[in-house]
Amino acid sequence: MKNSVLIAGAGPVGLTMALELARYGVPVRVIDKIPEATHSSRAVAVWPRTLELLDRSGAAADIIAIGNKVTVANILSGGRPVASLSLDDVPSPYPFALMVPQYETEAVLRRHLAGHGVKPDLGVELLGFEEDGDGLSARLREADGTERSEPYGFLVACDGAHSMVRHRLGLDFQGDSLGLDWTQGDFHLSGYPFPASQMAIFWHEHGPLLFFPMAPDRARIITSLGPSTATPPVPLDQDAFQEMIDARGPGGITLTGTEWVSAFRINERQVENYRSGRVFLAGDAAHIHSPAGGQGMNTGMQDAINLAWKLALVIRGIACAPALLESYDLERRPVGAQVIAASGRMTRIGTLADHTLQHVRDLVAHTLMGLSPVQRAVTGLMAEVSIGYPHSPINGPSHGDAKAGARVRPIMGEVPFGWGDTPLFTARGGAGATELAARFPRLVATSPRPSSEEPLLSLVRPDGYLAAQVQDANWQELVPYLQQIGAER
Numbered sequence: 344m345k346n347s348v349l350i351a352g353a354g355p356v357g358l359t360m361a362l363e364l365a366r367y368g369v370p371v372r373v374i375d376k377i378p379e380a381t382h383s384s385r386a387v388a389v390w391p392r393t394l395e396l397l398d399r400s401g402a403a404a405d406i407i408a409i410g411n412k413v414t415v416a417n418i419l420s421g422g423r424p425v426a427s428l429s430l431d432d433v434p435s436p437y438p439f440a441l442m443v444p445q446y447e448t449e450a451v452l453r454r455h456l457a458g459h460g461v462k463p464d465l466g467v468e469l470l471g472f473e474e475d476g477d478g479l480s481a482r483l484r485e486a487d488g489t490e491r492s493e494p495y496g497f498l499v500a501c502d503g504a505h506s507m508v509r510h511r512l513g514l515d516f517q518g519d520s521l522g523l524d525w526t527q528g529d530f531h532l533s534g535y536p537f538p539a540s541q542m543a544i545f546w547h548e549h550g551p552l553l554f555f556p557m558a559p560d561r562a563r564i565i566t567s568l569g570p571s572t573a574t575p576p577v578p579l580d581q582d583a584f585q586e587m588i589d590a591r592g593p594g595g596i597t598l599t600g601t602e603w604v605s606a607f608r609i610n611e612r613q614v615e616n617y618r619s620g621r622v623f624l625a626g627d628a629a630h631i632h633s634p635a636g637g638q639g640m641n642t643g644m645q646d647a648i649n650l651a652w653k654l655a656l657v658i659r660g661i662a663c664a665p666a667l668l669e670s671y672d673l674e675r676r677p678v679g680a681q682v683i684a685a686s687g688r689m690t691r692i693g694t695l696a697d698h699t700l701q702h703v704r705d706l707v708a709h710t711l712m713g714l715s716p717v718q719r720a721v722t723g724l725m726a727e728v729s730i731g732y733p734h735s736p737i738n739g740p741s742h743g744d745a746k747a748g749a750r751v752r753p754i755m756g757e758v759p760f761g762w763g764d765t766p767l768f769t770a771r772g773g774a775g776a777t778e779l780a781a782r783f784p785r786l787v788a789t790s791p792r793p794s795s796e797e798p799l800l801s802l803v804r805p806d807g808y809l810a811a812q813v814q815d816a817n818w819q820e821l822v823p824y825l826q827q828i829g830a831e832r
């Protein structure tokens with residue numbers, strides 16, 4: 344159907360995309376070539392901004408119920424404390440990093456998706472696609488081996504780092520490898536010297552050792568192996584991991600069981616454009632980077648949330664502005680670049696080989712991280728709450744202190760922005776907000792939350808970023824803005 348969306352890939356990003364579109368009433372088919380859902384843990388951290396955005400579909404509470412809340416990140420070097428970063432002050436209803444295996448996050452997303460009547464079709468592979476005038480034709484191999492073509496309005500490629508769609512479009516995946524091999528695993532353990540609410544990074548002269556606790560006796564552990572060679576990296580087994588932990592860790596930690604181990608090389612790459620006509624790329628298909636900081640899955644899920652409401656408005660015929668769909672690449676590509684740069688920086692800092700530089704690093708980090716503005720900047724970056732779209736083409740006028748494109752902090756217990764079955768902008772203000780919502784009933788709803796900055800009128804996007812802000816009495820200033828974006832009553 345020309346008004347439906349094909350989502351290639353049912354990983355965390357494809358599932359988030361499907362959930363957002365399905366709850367906004369857009370027909371979707373989500374496919375994955377794997378015959379059944381994987382049980383490898385992969386991403387373990389879900390950060391505050393992702394939880395805020397998942398609250399809009401109701402999924403956040405279910406993920407929180409099964410995860411371990413981490414509120415402190417300790418950094419130590421040569422056994423001495425360098426810094427202790429607290430997430431308590433992150434300005435969010437969720438001031439913690441939630442540690443939960445990726446397959447469990449995916450399971451929650453699948454459950455919520457099922458609530459909207461959508462089930463991923465597993466064992467179905469996208470073989471190719473061709474755009475025609477007002478849609479595209481996708482060539483699929485179904486689970487029974489038959490091949491056929493199906494018409495769709497749009498294709499969203501959530502098909503991972505080796506994206507077939509990206510290759511087929513001939514899009515460059517610019518970047519490089521970092522040159523070090525790594526190994527990681529999920530282990531049962533005893534003797535971890537911090538509470539389960541605290542993660543730990545041990546900088547060591549031969550390479551860092553990272554602990555992400557998932558329970559008091561279970562953690563994701565990552566460590567570097569050394570410079571990459573011609574052969575692919577091989578994961579350490581439990582005994583070899585134990586030796587690394589004894590050498591690089593604080594002592595006293597004993598591994599008591601292994602759930603899963605893997606080895607990897609860090610690539611830092613980003614696609615040159617997140618869109619090609621009716622095809623959009625999201626998640627690992629668009630950007631890959633160091634797992635330091637655990638941002639990969641989170642950034643991908645936020646790509647999906649950014650795109651979904653825009654696609655839903657267009658497909659449902661509520662909005663037609665080309666700028667709406669164009670803004671996806673323009674908003675999300677800079678965010679991807681920022682995440683690649685920040686996670687690469689963290690990795691390079693943690694893997695400095697020169698002893699003098701290691702010493703300088705420890706001193707500088709100790710001094711800087713002791714300053715609360717630096718702490719706030721670092722935790723804001725990790726939590727992804729400082730992400731905004733200040734240069735977005737769909738930003739409207741903003742005359743107040745807040746700038747268009749900035750995240751609007753959600754309040755616990757209040758109806759989240761973009762909640763419900765239509766991607767509505769929220770107008771917060773006085774009488775002007777009511778007038779505006781009446782003028783654009785398919786696009787704008789008033790907020791039950793009174794504006795804290797009376798007499799300002801804030802217009803908030805369905806994904807919780809400020810679209811515009813004017814004096815409430817001047818609400819008509821927003822009429823041309825909304826006319827550009829969507830249809831009037």
Ligand SMILES: Cc1cc2nc3c(=O)[nH]c(=O)nc-3n(C[C@H](O)[C@H](O)[C@H](O)COP(=O)(O)OP(=O)(O)OC[C@H]3O[C@@H](n4cnc5c(N)ncnc54)[C@H](O)[C@@H]3O)c2cc1C
Nearest residue numbers: 352354355356375376385386469502503626627637639640
């Ligand atoms: C070992 C490892 C550890 C990681 N650790 C972390 C971490 O700690 N923190 C973090 O944030 N991130 C981590 N990541 C990254 C994280 O797992 C990814 O960012 C995340 O899975 C990306 O989700 P995605 O949905 O974009 O892609 P994927 O999860 O890769 O899903 C893509 C899906 O597309 C399917 N597919 C591919 N081609 C086709 C096709 N032609 N037709 C149909 N289906 C297709 C694949 O089968 C796959 O299921 C880790 C990754 C790995 C590999």
